[in-house]
Amino acid sequence: MKKLILIFILLLSFCANAQNFKTHKVKKGETIEQIAKKYLVTPFDIYALNPDAKSELKLNTVLIIPSSRVKNEAIQTKNKEVIGFKTHKVRRKETLFSLSQKYNIDIEQIKKHNSRLYAENLRKGDRIKIPRYKTIINNVSYNNTLKKYKVLPKEGKWRVAYKFGITVPELEALNPKMNTVLQPGDEVNVPNISNNEEKTVEDNFNYYTVLKSEGYMALNRKLGVTKEQLEALNPELKEGGLKLGMVLKVPYDVETSLTQEESVSTNLANNLSNLNAKQIALMLPYRLNRIDVDSVREAKKAIRTNGLLSVSLDFHSGVLLALDSAKRLGISTNLKVFDTRNNASEVSKILNSNNFSSYDAIVGPLMPEHLDRVASDLKHENIPVLSPLTMPKKLYDNVFQTIPSDKLLKNAIINLVKADTLKTQVVIISDSKHKAIANELKSNFSTAKQLYSRKNKDGKEAYFIYQTDLETIFKPGKNIVFLETENEGFASNVISMLNGLNIEDQEIILMTTGINKAFEGKNISNYHLSNLKFHYPSVNKTISGNSKNGFVKAYKRIYGVTPNKYAVRGFDLTLDLLLRLASEDNLFEASSSTIETEYVENKFRYSKKVFGGFFNEAVYVVKFDNLTITEVKQ
Structure with missing residues (x-):
């Protein structure tokens, strides 16, 4: 032996x-x-x-x-020392950001030596001091396996873990007191590896965190990526294989839910560092030129009959309450309101008559074609433009699409069903107009049953199905039914029959990938929807009119009514914007995909397109429950 x-x-x-x-x-x-x-x-x-x-x-x-990866040799660290200043006269359209790029220094260093810029905006004609530095080089040696690492603005747990070649659980084990969500400036323990071994998160790839018991076959089914493809992008897999919490590089077009592990709501109010007065422009289609402001009666009539005016005023009322809330946190705001009149020539006039170079952000215009005009004009000055209620036509580098896309909404509910291990059956019911989404659902749930609406004797869509079409299709246990239609009559027909088949040992859960007026018509019973626990993805959740939320109470006190979704949207979006601006030097730096914020009815988690701007990927799945609409925790 x-x-x-x-x-x-x-x-x-x-x-x-x-x-x-x-x-x-x-x-x-x-x-x-x-x-x-x-x-x-x-x-x-x-x-x-x-x-x-x-x-x-x-x-x-x-x-x-194994061989040590630790950089045990002496390395050089560089410290900068101010040796003098250059005087710069500010020209038109120059910003702190453009000056920092021109002189290759941080914005904070400019402010440090021009202290009034902490409280005032940069103006044309100002003479400011630009520091000049000399570099002092020191040699530093490391002799341990771990080192302290300061978290950068766009980094969360998975990014840090990936950078230093460890899994997320290993990072957590090295830092037992680490916060649930990492904040910029946090110091964490990481392996003391050489600089050239640190990995970089590349924008032209996506990333995925391996879950418990996931193997190559499971990842192939979930992500559509083969073992060979994964090993080519992640060579370490050939030696160590898959591990729980490992962060994998995957092709950019592979959709992942990586950020969900770090999408715990971030309270930006705890991280305010930039309390300079914020310069914000609000561009909405009030069309006040059409209203006789001297006549109360005419003004009231305009509000009732002019949809754009009504939406604009509701949104504006929420904005004002957000400014007040931010002020209590020490954030002051200079708000300038522009009436676009829903007119292209008026938008051009606003752009030509105003200098927006010192603005921190523009909210609006409301209409996509007008927002596109503003974003295109201001993109060279890197001024953020937020699309508040609609989808922008083009996502320029400076555009923030605050409404999640239909694709993100659809994927949210599909992923919810995929994760449900208790479901026994998936049924897809649709009309011919929604055949594409029905087939997409079928590709995600290969064993699902598919039903289409019946046709009349002329071969045209009749928008109904028979009771007998459904009677033998369901199994004991939980049955998920996707209903895809925009026809109220068809929706009413199907929902009524499903409600009758929803018996004790045969639970039926109704869902749709896209809510629309078909589910909200007068022929649709909310009792049936509640009985079927109707699920759908949503941009926002709905709060009760009796909510004790501070914003709701303040709004009712000031305006005497419960805020509608546009007023809440105005509040949530504006407060989020101001808190982000107060937590970093600019909105771009404050929009890391690891930061998810949530307010009254809306949440925001921005991701950046490789060649384009930012889009909000934070969505809700909600359901009818006892005649109220509640959020489904995923």
């Missing part, structure tokens, strides 16, 4: 030397941490090659020790 052990040790030693590994014989009282420190590796490196050591570390056990 001893000889066999000796042969085994020799073989291990031979293999270790062949691959530049070492062996270590465990001594009395030694721990994995002590051994790792001795060889300048991490405990995780040792466990990867010696999995039995996790459960028990026995005396005289021979461990395989």
Whole structure:
């Protein structure tokens, strides 16, 4: 037996030397941490090659020790020292951002040596001091397996884990007191690897965090990526295989839910660092030129009959309450309101008559074609333009699409059903107009039953199905039914029959990928929708008129009515904008995909297109429950 052990040790030693590994014989009282420190590796490196050591570390056990990745050689650190100043006269359209780019210094350094800029905006003709530096180089040596790392603005757990080649659980194990959501400036323990071994998160790829028990086949079904493709993008898989919490690089067109692990709502009010007065423009189609402001009667009539005016005023009322809330946090705002009159020539006139170079953001215009005009004109000055209620025609680099896309909404409810392990059956019912989405659902749920509305004797859509079409289709347990239509009569027909088939041992849950007027008509019973626990994806959740929310109470006190969805949207979007601007130097830096914020009815988590602007990917799934609409926790 001893000889066999000796042969085994020799073989291990031979293999270790062949691959530049070492062996270590465990001594009395030694721990994995002590051994790792001795060889300048991490405990995780040792466990990867010696999995039995996790459960028990026995005396005289021979461990395989990998080569150290620690940068134990002296490295150079650079410190800057001010040696003088250059005076710069501010020209038209110059901003702090453009000056920082021109002189290759941080905005904060400009403000530091021109302290009035903390409280005032940069103006044309100002003479400011631009610091000049000399660089002092110091040599620093590291002699440990771990180091402190300061989290950067756009980094969350998965980005830090990926950067240093460890899994998310390993990062959490190294930092037992780490916050649920990392904030810029947080210091965390990470492996002390060489700079050239640190990985970079690339914008032209997507990333995915491996879940418990997920193998290559499961990832292929979920992401549509083969083992060979994953290994080509993540070479470390060939040696160590898949691990729980490992962050994988995947092709850009693969849709992942990576950020959900870090999408815990971030309270930006706890991270305010930039309390300069914010310059905001609000562009809405009030069309006040059409209203006789001297006549109360005419004004009231205009509000009742002019949809754009009504929406604009409701949104504006929410904006004003957001400014007040932000002011209580120390954020002051200079708001300038422009009436676009829903007219292209008026939008051009506004742009030609005003200098927006010092503005922190523009909210609006409301109409996509007018927003496109404003965004295009201001993109060269890098002024953020937010689309408040509609989808922009083009996502320029400076555009923020605050409404989630239909695709994101659809994927939210599909992923919810995919994650439901209790479902026994999926049924897809649609009319011919929605055949494409029905087929897409079928591709996601291959065993699903499909039904289409009947046709009349002339072969035209009749928008109904028979009771007998449904009677034998459901199974005992939970049955998910997707209904895809915009026809109220068809929706009423199907919903009524499903309600009658929703019996004790045969639960039917009704869903749709896109809510529309067909589900809100007078022939649709809310009792039936509630009984079927009707689910649908939504841009916002709905609050009760009796809510104790501070905004709702303040709104009712000022205006005497409960705020509608446009007023709430105006409040949520504006407060989020101001808090983000107060937490970073500009909106671009404050819109990391690791930050998700939530307010009264809306939430925001921005992601940036590789060649384009930012889009909100935070959506809700809501359901009817006892005649009220509640959020479904995913």
